[in-house]
Amino acid sequence: MPIKDTAVRELIRREAQRQNETLNLIASENYAPRDVLEALGSPFTNKYAEGYPGKRYYPGNEIVDQLENLAINRAKKLFKAEHANVQALSGGGANLAIYLALMQPGEKLMALKLSHGGHLSHGHPVNFSGKNYKIIFYEVDKATGRLDMDKIRAQAEIEKPKVIIAGASAYAREINWKEFSVIAKSVGAYLVADISHTAGLIAGGALKNPCPYADVVMTTTHKSLRGPRGAIILCKKELASVIDKSIFPGFQGGPHMASIAGIAVALKNASEEKFKTYAKSTIINSKAMAKEFKKFGIDIISGGTDTHLMVLDLSKQNISGKIAEELLVAAGITVSRSTIPDDTRSPMDPSGIRIGTPAMTTRGFKEKEFIRTAQIISAIITGKNSKKDLKVFREEITKLLKKFPVK
Numbered sequence: 162m163p164i165k166d167t168a169v170r171e172l173i174r175r176e177a178q179r180q181n182e183t184l185n186l187i188a189s190e191n192y193a194p195r196d197v198l199e200a201l202g203s204p205f206t207n208k209y210a211e212g213y214p215g216k217r218y219y220p221g222n223e224i225v226d227q228l229e230n231l232a233i234n235r236a237k238k239l240f241k242a243e244h245a246n247v248q249a250l251s252g253g254g255a256n257l258a259i260y261l262a263l264m265q266p267g268e269k270l271m272a273l274k275l276s277h278g279g280h281l282s283h284g285h286p287v288n289f290s291g292k293n294y295k296i297i298f299y300e301v302d303k304a305t306g307r308l309d310m311d312k313i314r315a316q317a318e319i320e321k322p323k324v325i326i327a328g329a330s331a332y333a334r335e336i337n338w339k340e341f342s343v344i345a346k347s348v349g350a351y352l353v354a355d356i357s358h359t360a361g362l363i364a365g366g367a368l369k370n371p372c373p374y375a376d377v378v379m380t381t382t383h384k385s386l387r388g389p390r391g392a393i394i395l396c397k398k399e400l401a402s403v404i405d406k407s408i409f410p411g412f413q414g415g416p417h418m419a420s421i422a423g424i425a426v427a428l429k430n431a432s433e434e435k436f437k438t439y440a441k442s443t444i445i446n447s448k449a450m451a452k453e454f455k456k457f458g459i460d461i462i463s464g465g466t467d468t469h470l471m472v473l474d475l476s477k478q479n480i481s482g483k484i485a486e487e488l489l490v491a492a493g494i495t496v497s498r499s500t501i502p503d504d505t506r507s508p509m510d511p512s513g514i515r516i517g518t519p520a521m522t523t524r525g526f527k528e529k530e531f532i533r534t535a536q537i538i539s540a541i542i543t544g545k546n547s548k549k550d551l552k553v554f555r556e557e558i559t560k561l562l563k564k565f566p567v568k
């Protein structure tokens with residue numbers, strides 16, 4: 162049934178059109194399929210269900226309990242985890258709930274620095290995590306742009322953190338979970354793996370699963386996993402109770418049951434054979450773009466990618482990330498500005514851009530389309546573009562996107 166509120170209906174129509182007419186390379190975004198959107202708009206939104214299956218603080222939860230158990234069991238099966246909590250409302254909140262479960266205020270959290278690819282909720286001073294805990298940042302190696310596990314080990318041995326968090330928002334290389342777990346165990350720290358970006362690639366078998374190694378694994382559900390906005394926390398059996406209690410009643414009230422319905426659907430989709438192809442293609446496409454950028458002399462942090470994303474260092478092109486972002490928007494392409502390690506520019510106008518392939522792979526782009534897209538991006542960021550040039554690229558992209566509608 163169409164929405165009666167014409168103002169909101171019109172905004173939804175325009176946003177759907179904008180998404181359809183934009184070549185989306187924002188690494189954290191994707192297109193949730195119709196079945197996920199339908200679950201999100203279901204009557205589950207009406208139900209209060211504080212507590213957990215079988216132990217609720219409201220009546221009328223017989224069906225909700227089945228739904229939450231379904232989502233939990235699907236999450237456990239897909240990621241081969243001992244325990245799953247599907248109630249966290251977002252990734253940032255899920256991380257904070259994990260810290261609350263594992264640390265006392267003032268204890269040490271070791272995490273990848275934001276400007277080196279980490280996330281705000283991994284101890285940035287403006288975030289609750291940075292204000293409430295003593296943060297020890299590790300960095301990527303200056304020369305290679307990669308995590309240097311020997312340096313991380315040495316740092317952990319000196320600092321003896323309570324929690325080490327591995328995982329990133331803008332790091333293009335596969336993370337060695339096993340080595341992180343060896344380091345964490347040797348210094349008596351918990352290892353938390355934040356796979357928000359790569360969960361879909363892990364679910365599809367294209368990257369390694371941290372569940373056998375990490376004490377706690379957190380993922381958002383709306384990025385490469387292609388679900389609704391939300392998060393899942395996976396952990397070892399011994400931590401199940403402390404994690405559950407930290408989410409509710411420690412951090413949240415009633416779970417968003419309609420989101421959990423959407424998460425259940427997304428988890429089923431991600432367990433299917435064709436999702437394996439999606440995960441594999443997302444990485445193949447990303448590597449094809451990286452190769453093309455290099456042909457144009459554009460530097461990529463760490464020299465390439467093993468995943469769905471890459472960070473381009475535009476210092477040599479003498480163009481800032483913000484300007485590049487704006488020029489690309491004019492051509493119909495969205496990317497996100499990004500800091501590069503040890504950036505001398507500000508996060509609002511940094512030296513790089515982050516590019517990711519999950520969304521356009523969902524729309525059916527293959528290597529051919531991604532290579533052409535990389536050529537257009539390279540021409541825009543390496544050349545002096547007039548408004549007319551951008552218009553020509555815009556027309557080409559509009560034509561291309563018509564063949565790959567958002568479904």
Ligand SMILES: Cc1ncc(COP(=O)(O)O)c(C=O)c1O
Nearest residue numbers: 251252253280329330355357381
């Ligand atoms: C690694 C990582 N962790 C956590 C989050 C936070 O997720 P949310 O935006 O759902 O709070 C993000 C989102 O970008 C992320 O990239």
